[in-house]
Amino acid sequence: MSLTEPKSGSLERVTIPSDLSLLSEVIQGILRPAAAMGYSEDAIFGLNLALEEALANAVKHGNKKDPTKRVHICHCVSPQQAYIAVRDEGEGFDPRAVPDPTQEENLEKPCGRGIMLIRAYMDEVDFNESGNEVRMLLKVNKP
Amino acid sequence: MSASAASPGRLEIKTDLRDDAAVVTLRGPVSVADCGVLRREVDALVDRPLRLIVLDLSQCHFICSLGLGAIVSAHIRLRHNRGTIRLIKPPPGVTELLTVTRLNRLFDMFENLADALAASVAPKSD
Numbered sequence: 081m082s083l084t085e086p087k088s089g090s091l092e093r094v095t096i097p098s099d100l101s102l103l104s105e106v107i108q109g110i111l112r113p114a115a116a117m118g119y120s121e122d123a124i125f126g127l128n129l130a131l132e133e134a135l136a137n138a139v140k141h142g143n144k145k146d147p148t149k150r151v152h153i154c155h156c157v158s159p160q161q162a163y164i165a166v167r168d169e170g171e172g173f174d175p176r177a178v179p180d181p182t183q184e185e186n187l188e189k190p191c192g193r194g195i196m197l198i199r200a201y202m203d204e205v206d207f208n209e210s211g212n213e214v215r216m217l218l219k220v221n222k223p
Numbered sequence: 224m225s226a227s228a229a230s231p232g233r234l235e236i237k238t239d240l241r242d243d244a245a246v247v248t249l250r251g252p253v254s255v256a257d258c259g260v261l262r263r264e265v266d267a268l269v270d271r272p273l274r275l276i277v278l279d280l281s282q283c284h285f286i287c288s289l290g291l292g293a294i295v296s297a298h299i300r301l302r303h304n305r306g307t308i309r310l311i312k313p314p315p316g317v318t319e320l321l322t323v324t325r326l327n328r329l330f331d332m333f334e335n336l337a338d339a340l341a342a343s344v345a346p347k348s349d
Contacts, residue, residue, distance in 0.1 A: 100255050100256055101256050103254070103255055103256065104254060104256055107254075121316070122316070125285065125316040128285060129285070129287065129320070132254060132255055132287040132288075133287065133288055135255070136255045136287070136288075136289065181324065182323075182324065182325045187295075187325060187326065187328060187329060188295060188298070188299055188329065189295070190292035190293070190295050190296040190299075191288070191289075191292050193288040193291065193292070193324055194288050196324075197288055197320075197323070197324070200323050
């Protein structure tokens, strides 16, 4: 992985069981300080979306909603950038094998848009080799 | 700060039945936890069946991909019954999201309810 944890700033770690109903609290715990730091509505929207997609993927696809498996979140929000890492305890997958949901033949598929949206709304996205961890970076106050 | 992803509130769904059409108004964010409710509401309408479902997204300031998937699934099922789903234009963030996903190609979008109801019944062609 080329994207690494920030060396400065306050890194926070949260671990939750594989329960979709718990995602909102985790997400709001990251969005509230971002909003307080003056992130724009566009930035908040993108951050919210990437978090929803990454966490939902971890619970549903990574951990198969197994209540004994956990999702590990690491985040660091500063006025300049938001770094988030989401790791599940599943076997992983190959993100390169996910079909492009914007292709004509895939538009009417009900799922498969999550990774594309993460890449569209975050400035940097990286997966570990096994595919069970995604790291994302959103830069704010860009020139 | 106006209603936004940083002050989410909860999703409210209001359905108004009119002859062979339904207007479904979404107010608030469609997060992962809310998608099941949205899916059940829309699926129940598709099963009636109806000629037209107007999804009023004008007060929907956030929707995740699972929420989009629920709408796409309903669109496909409704089309089998020669029905269609139309959207009332959402706020800029969700409008942009529909463009990024290219789902704006699947759905006719209208500025208001009157226009959505008055448009001819032919579904959007590919």
